[in-house]
Amino acid sequence: MRDFAIARRRMVEDQVIGRGIKDRRVIDAMLKVPRHKFVEEALEGKAYQDAPLPIGEKQTISQPYMVAVMSEALALDGSETVLEVGTGSGYQAAVLALLADRVFSLERIPSLARRARLVLDDCGFSKVNIRVADGTHGWQEMAPFKAIVVTAGAPKIPQDYLDQLAVGGRLIIPVGDRDIQLLMRITRTGEREYQEEQLLGCRFVPLIGNHGWQSERA
Numbered sequence: 364m365r366d367f368a369i370a371r372r373r374m375v376e377d378q379v380i381g382r383g384i385k386d387r388r389v390i391d392a393m394l395k396v397p398r399h400k401f402v403e404e405a406l407e408g409k410a411y412q413d414a415p416l417p418i419g420e421k422q423t424i425s426q427p428y429m430v431a432v433m434s435e436a437l438a439l440d441g442s443e444t445v446l447e448v449g450t451g452s453g454y455q456a457a458v459l460a461l462l463a464d465r466v467f468s469l470e471r472i473p474s475l476a477r478r479a480r481l482v483l484d485d486c487g488f489s490k491v492n493i494r495v496a497d498g499t500h501g502w503q504e505m506a507p508f509k510a511i512v513v514t515a516g517a518p519k520i521p522q523d524y525l526d527q528l529a530v531g532g533r534l535i536i537p538v539g540d541r542d543i544q545l546l547m548r549i550t551r552t553g554e555r556e557y558q559e560e561q562l563l564g565c566r567f568v569p570l571i572g573n574h575g576w577q578s579e580r581a
């Protein structure tokens with residue numbers, strides 16, 4: 364709908380370009396993906412606001428700016444195989460589908476994975492592969508990945524992500540407490556060398572699993 368296209372353009376101008384995102388491919392991808400389709404109908408009108416929104420099961424679709432920051436930090440050129448941990452609504456996966464060659468996404472909650480699958484297919488993003496699993500183990504069969512993006516907050520960096528990262532690849536992951544984290548970028552600079560950068564403070568829902576938080580509650 365026309366209103367949504369206008370709201371989307373404004374979102375990108377104010378929240379993405381206005382806050383310093385420069386990667387033209389990220390900007391174009393966010394202009395294209397219909398974010399309102401990834402939230403419940405009752406929240407459609409809020410889809411382009413500067414905030415995360417609930418998507419059910421106590422989970423959230425990330426704030427547009429955070430999606431932009433993570434996408435830009437991955438520095439994708441279109442040739443990559445990317446792993447996302449935390450499909451949620453499928454919105455970040457759709458953005459990645461426009462930025463990379465292949466996208467694999469893991470979600471632990473079956474109902475969210477099902478809904479994301481329907482929306483992604485409906486919007487023409489059938490190339491995104493979704494699997495229901497504990498994503499703290501990564502996705503061994505599809506590794507190595509040139510890019511891994513974790514969209515839930517981890518207590519520490521799971522070793523499997525470091526192992527499944529291609530040399531030259533980048534891992535973006537929020538690490539910290541349950542309710543506040545630091546967004547980190549880890550670049551695999553050699554077979555055994557990794558370089559770590561701190562990007563910015565953030566708030567994600569917890570990464571729950573074997574190598575994450577042990578349960579929903581603290």
Ligand code: SAH
Pocket residue numbers: 422423424425448449450451452453454455456469470471472475496497498499514515568569570571572573575
């Ligand atoms: N990228 C999503 C954001 C989802 S919020 C989007 O664009 O909408 C984070 C998601 O991570 C939630 O759906 C949550 O269920 C999921 N999650 C948490 N721990 C997980 C784990 N160990 N493996 C896979 N998914 C996990």
